[in-house]
Amino acid sequence: MSVPAGSPAAVVFDAYGTLLDVHAAVARHAGRLGAQASAVSALWRAKQLEQSWILSATGDYADFATLTRRALDIALAAHGIADDALRDDLLGAYRRLDAFPDAAPALAALRGAGLATAILSNGEPAMLEEAVAAAGLDPLLDAVLSVHPLRRYKPAPEVYALATTRFGCAPERIAFVSANAWDAFGAARFGFRVHWLTRAPVPVEYGLDRLARARIATLAELPGLLA
Numbered sequence: 737m738s739v740p741a742g743s744p745a746a747v748v749f750d751a752y753g754t755l756l757d758v759h760a761a762v763a764r765h766a767g768r769l770g771a772q773a774s775a776v777s778a779l780w781r782a783k784q785l786e787q788s789w790i791l792s793a794t795g796d797y798a799d800f801a802t803l804t805r806r807a808l809d810i811a812l813a814a815h816g817i818a819d820d821a822l823r824d825d826l827l828g829a830y831r832r833l834d835a836f837p838d839a840a841p842a843l844a845a846l847r848g849a850g851l852a853t854a855i856l857s858n859g860e861p862a863m864l865e866e867a868v869a870a871a872g873l874d875p876l877l878d879a880v881l882s883v884h885p886l887r888r889y890k891p892a893p894e895v896y897a898l899a900t901t902r903f904g905c906a907p908e909r910i911a912f913v914s915a916n917a918w919d920a921f922g923a924a925r926f927g928f929r930v931h932w933l934t935r936a937p938v939p940v941e942y943g944l945d946r947l948a949r950a951r952i953a954t955l956a957e958l959p960g961l962l963a
Contacts, residue, residue: 744929745905746878747846747962750890750914751857753781754933755839756867761829768822772815779814783807788858788889797887799860804830831863835871836935842955843876849963854879856899856912858889879903891922899928911962913955917941920948931958 752758762769762777769776784800784807791797798806808826812818843853854877857864861882868874881898883889890896899910907927914920915933921942924930932948933955944951950961 743851744911744962745909746852746854746899746903747911747913747958748854748856748881748899748928749912750916750919751855751859751864751867752833754913754915755835755855755873756833756871757836758830758833760834761826764829765822765825768819768825769817772817776811776815776817780807780811783810792889792892799863799884800858800889801860801863804863831866832870833867835873836955838955839871840873840876842958843873845959846963847876849959851963852878852903854881854899854902856881856890856895858883860884890919891925893922893926896923896926896928911949913952913958917944920944924948931961 749755758781759777762773762780766773784803787803787807788800805827808823812823846853855864855868857880859867859882861884864880864882868877868880879902881902883895883898886892886894886898888895896907900907903910908929910928911931912920912923912928913931913933914923915935917932917938920930920932921944924944924947930944930948931950931952932944933952935953952958952961
């Protein structure tokens with residue numbers, strides 16, 4: 737099927753938090769963590785992202801799998817948890833996160849409309865390959881792009897340029913979807929058509945009420961907006 741004039745050259749998705757549920761790893765082992773499960777998961781995610789921003793800002797780099805391990809160690813230590821077996825199980829679960837229920841149907845509908853689909857992620861290549869395969873999303877993607885060759889993390893502009901290079905187009909021809917406000921802002925500043933995903937009600941950040949093309953509550957809205 738040909739893509740109508742004015743349609744994006746590709747629809748590019750953030751992976752962690754947008755297509756993949758970053759809290760699924762802890763959810764699988766919540767019984768072993770007890771009442772601290774939600775707090776551990778939230779701190780794990782916060783420290784993972786914090787490290788990526790600090791390293792990029794200071795010109796340093798460690799791959800995302802390393803940041804994920806370091807962040808989990810901080811989260812467990814902060815809650816007084818010393819359990820090596822649990823730590824290993826959580827890290828294993830993080831490499832095989834569940835896809836959100838709306839992810840595969842949306843990707844399939846976009847591809848059915850003739851649109852290319854891709855991931856642009858902080859994840860390192862092996863980590864992404866395993867996660868995408870485990871979530872069953874690999875047949876629905878034309879490309880999985882990792883920041884790893886650049887040794888920089890989003891929201892560095894050169895990261896978003898990976899998508900324009902891959903699809904041979906200007907930034908405004910890329911529709912970008914992220915559930916992370918800071919990522920949506922970085923993509924909008926780069927020139928992408930940003931669709932900010934907020935599955936739960938959250939306040940507007942970074943002027944995204946002006947910068948984003950649309951704010952969506954589910955990926956099911958995308959085909960109607962883009963195809």
